[in-house]
Amino acid sequence: MSTQDRTSRNSTFANIGMVARREIKARFLTKANLISLAVMLVVIVAGVFVLDYFAGREGDDGPDFTVGVDQSVADLTPQLEAAGLALGTTLEIEPMTQAEAEPALAEDLDAFLVGDPSRPEMLVEEDADQELLAIVSGAVQAHVLADQVIDLGGDPAAFNAELASAGPQVVSSSGDEADQFGPEYLVAIVAISLLLFSLISAGSLIAVGVVEEKTSRVVEILLSTIRPAELLAGKILGIGVVSLGQVVILGAAATIPAAMTGLFDGFEIDLGWTMLLVVLWFLLGYLIFSLLFGGFAALVSRQEEIGAVTTPLTFLMFVPFYLAMFMVTANPDSTLVKVLSQIPFFSPFMMPVRDVYGGVQTWEMALAFGIAIATVPVLVWIAGRVYRRGVLHTGGRMKLTEALRG
Structure with a gap:
């Protein structure tokens, strides 16, 4: 690698890092965000203790x-x-x-x-x-x-x-299956709800940020010193750090008090592994959806038009969320569930739930990771092309086909 190439590469990383730091300060260290995060922490911790209180009362009921x-x-x-x-x-x-x-x-x-x-x-x-x-x-x-x-x-x-021991021994013909609405269901729903909330919040922040810069014409000043790809990458990286931090903080706010109170005593679920899976699938899911939110948001020029971009992408997240909530919990080993959970837009929600219910093999999890990772470069190309053409476009909403043709 030549000296010029190394200098260009270092400059690219420096520009991305500069934009990322700017996004972290603008999105995480604001007073409103810190207050809302503190409120959520209090609500989650209080909810865990309230749940433990009622669970304890249920266990301490008097005789019938x-x-x-x-x-x-x-x-x-x-x-x-x-x-x-x-x-x-x-x-x-x-x-x-x-x-x-x-x-x-x-x-x-x-x-x-x-x-x-x-x-x-x-x-x-x-x-x-x-x-x-x-x-x-x-x-x-x-x-x-x-x-x-x-x-x-x-x-x-x-x-x-x-x-006393005489009587029929009932055995299910379907084998020893987990109760659909047992502890597994609670853990699975909490995990994917946290995932959905984090991805929607992060995607919305990216879309709003792109349109704000475009509306205020700040993007024109930024693009005079850095390239569009660097600006988009820095924005995604910075908001990703903020969102990942919130996932970890909120997840810890639920698991630590639950462990302290013994709320999960008797669970046959590895909560540590489940949280690790949620974090890993958040990273991949974030890469997939943030690229789409960032790229497609550049197609519009007014805040009022953001819904036209975010609504379809949000719907694209709600579909696998509800499939994971109802279809996977009901039958985690069905052929349809196995096929759908390999689709990159579905994997972040369906794979953690399948793992909680014990319905996923190691090679299936590895294959889903591989397919999702292989999809990212394709989305980078699409999002980068759309963002590059759309971010400087003024006037009415730019068509996606027009942006891709450029």
Whole structure:
């Protein structure tokens, strides 16, 4: 490489770096942006603690039923507990007398048992709850069976254990699939929502910045010292740094408090790997969409016309977002999902969700990365050509075909 080539290359990098630093200061270090970022951080952190609070309350719920038992039916206690457990119901059993039970039935006592354990009386305030009645009936029947086993010389404990485990074992013919709306769904939706928010915000900043410079004629001054490609590259780099920083900050604001509170305890999901994937796919997604936002924004000359450029590109992001939210979570291994997740505009949203649901092979992830990376030079050429022709165009909106022909 000649000295002239090295000098030109260094000058290009210097110009790109200068524009990038300008964008970082203009977009990130502004008072409005810092305030909005701080508000979002507070909302996210508070949301995590609120979610943990309600999750804790849900786990600390009291018993489903409170049952009082007289001394005469104390032998029913083990069977009552076993019957409640078999039906997935929690019982609180309180020994008491009938005199104590009568006023308690008007408050928090659901039933009171007294009399012969084989035919007990079940006192309730008004009508008996059918689920509780089924539990008591099952407990009484188990008690009678245990008495019969004793009379026959058997072991009632062993008999009850065998009886409790008896029943059909339900196996899904579709295999061991993750619950569509389980923890995986929560993690996946949070991840791609953060991705969508960041990409739309970054793309809008680029489009607005391009049109602002074009409207104010600042771009004409800038292009007198640097080339259009350097200006576009610096703008994309600077806003990319700002957006990536926001992704990392907001992601950490959600994951760190969640880890501290133990909200994700028991999750079979590698949250660290998921966040890394979100960052990697943000970088590729940002390259893909920012080039389109920056290039196509140069076609318009007024702020009122930005929607004509940003709306189709935003729609192009919402389509894979909703496909990832509904199609991938429902069937991450379907052929259609596998094919769509290889398309560069779809990959940033669909691949992280497929990974959370365990539906992606290593070679598929590598292939999706490769296709997305191979697409970037093509988009660089298209965006650079459109930007170069459109950024100095004044008057009405320039047609895309006209910009590409130049």
